[in-house]
Amino acid sequence: MEPFLISVMIAATPFLFAATGELVAERSGVLNLGLEGMMLMGAVTAFAATSATGSHLLGALAGAGAGVAMALVFAVLAISLMANQAATGLALTIFGIGASGLVGQPFIGQPLDSLAKLPVWDATALTRVITGHDPMTYLALAMAGGVAWFLYRTRAGLALRAVGDSHGSAHALGLPVTATRYAAVLFGGAMAGLGGAYISIAYTPMWGENMTAGRGWIALALVVFATWRPGRLVAGAYLFAAVTQAQFYGQALAIPSQFLAMAPYLATIAALVVISRDKALTRANAPACLGRPFRPDR
């Protein structure tokens, strides 16, 4: 059981990064389906920067930067030019898959040291599970907690929720709708980049094409699953990580590996159906302006 739980702690980290960032963007009213593409660009950039400089810190920062750059492209198209958010996000993902494969060509098969782990506190089974991971695992949790504090305890967080709830009213009150959305989308990009970086420099320290393997899509579903609330998002990230990790343990039970590989996605669909059936839950929390471009009066 212990090795399973330890692997869940690690596997949840990319979900936490990417989904926390997307949660902020969606709370401001912007649906960015480009999560997978931003994660891939973050992953390849972080790998390249780490292998060039030898510093995992610089690598992670470069990954975040790549995510921001991708998010900026999205923001200009979807917020300023009011392109359809769903179509733009999908295009961003497809672009990210292609561009990361191109940029990553020279790095395929190269080795890289994994991000160093902190010491384990070997007191009980619980401490052995929750200590002894790399710093990014804890950073991801801290970011989720920080976002919860920001959204519910600060005025800027209140303004961000207001912009997502009714951009017309927010504008009438003089809140900066467009600037808020830019900031939220760029934050989402940085977090997606960190999630990708975690995969390529800590989780499995290597680069392979399409190595995020659909985690961006699961993170998107996770935001809906969490009904846009950070606390539920953390719980959901561990739940989804447990499902993904279960496949490695399920192989011992002679279940065909293809079925096991499908499991996380089936679980995603099942969870979304269950959540979406409860209209009260979604409607009380969903940002009412999600996906709607904002056109101010002239």
Add this chain to the structure above:
Amino acid sequence: MTLESASAPPGRTGEPLLDVRGVSKRFGAVTAVDDVTFSIRAGERHALLGENGAGKSTVVKMIYGSLQPTAGGFAWRGEPVSIASPAAARAMGVGMVHQHFSVFEALTVAENVALALPREPMAALARRIREVSASYGLAIDPERSMHALSVGEKQRVEIIRCLLQQPKLLIMDEPTSVLTPQEAEALFVVLRRLSDEGCAVLYISHRLEEVRALCSAATILRRGSVVARCDPREMTARALAEAMIGAGVGAVERTPAPAPGPVRLALRGLTLPASDPFGMALRDVSLEARGGEVLAVAGVAGEGQSELFAALSGEARSAASMVEIDGRPAGALGPTARRLLGAAFAPEERNGHAAVGEMRLSENLALSHHAVAGLARGGALGRLLGGWIDWRAARAWSARVREAFDVRGGGEDPQARSLSGGNLQKFVIGREILREPGVLVVNQPTWGVDAGAAAAIRTALVRLARAGAAVVVVSQDLDEIFEIADRIAVMRRGALAPAAPTAEMTAERLGVLMGGADAAEAAA
């Protein structure tokens, strides 16, 4: 008629607070506001009157800084100012309560208020909200979620939000359109007290009796220009209306109700759970509408009228016996099957519900009439597809509707959205009336329609009823209800009070029924 000329000051007191000086606003080729000049004095209750589309909203949006004038400007206490944003307007001392509330449904009352104010701790703000709410008699709990509040309560939140900013000028955009008469009376008490304290009120309304009771000055707009300034207390409502429209107002032709005919539409214990967490469940609604009469369903917004309309039109299904059309059970039928039984429906929202904006009028006609107006042709295959549409017949029908109801604009067969609100409304109501249905259910038939078109629509509804149909009008407009209804039933919290003859109803009694026990207490 004694209207003051454009420049003569009507003998008002108080320092000039805001001068609107030759303000114009153009949107592309359209001039919405043309060279408007008026002045508001400190502590004055000033009405801005005009029909829909006269430019009232555009003027106040410019005063509140959310639109910028194309020409002209403002002076605040005699000093020229430019109002660059709503934040600048608030800093100057202008507060505004919007017609479509600018509140955030997902946030709490205190959070909604906090967003408009400088930073301060939530606990202190909640205390200040309680103080203002107690002092002005605007009861509200700062911890509650906005979406759980009634429309009247939401308006209180907006007013409190303005009051906490200690405004010098408070703009109220159609504030009473969503209130019961008692709630409106309570609002006037607050507004009178504010103006006694020196805060000017710019009051926008098309309810002229209200304006006469509340305001001491009025500026009347027509097609974007000031056509008159006056003291509304010295004028009749009719004279004000004629100044707004620029012509005599046609009265609704109303013939006395004939002896009651057979029951044509009946609801028997209709009970439906809310389909939406912010919606209203229908509780044991019973109703009988007879041929020859106009039956009005009154009530403030959001008390279950939309749900009632959906249950009547077949958009929401119930047990078959709960809805009867001409004696036949129809509760389980869809809208087309109910139309085939002789019923017709015109929903509230003309764009997107009653009509598809992107489609031509003939296509919109076919959407609701494909089965009932002889538009469907074809044999077995045709029936399988719901019939081939006979477009020539659809265009002819549509032309007849436009002819009979004077629907103007946009060439041979225009897109629905290219029509003005009043013209499109005449089309969607006329489309149903021209079919001569046995039962007609309309929701808010004259919402946002100018006085001339409203009178035409109301006359047509009464005429249809007198020809033997049962006409059910769901409306929040009390003037309309008293004008055309033979009997009135009041909807509140998803339940319907028994219908009473209009002659036995007064606005006060109706208000008590609409507001329930709370309003009765407030009135006591």
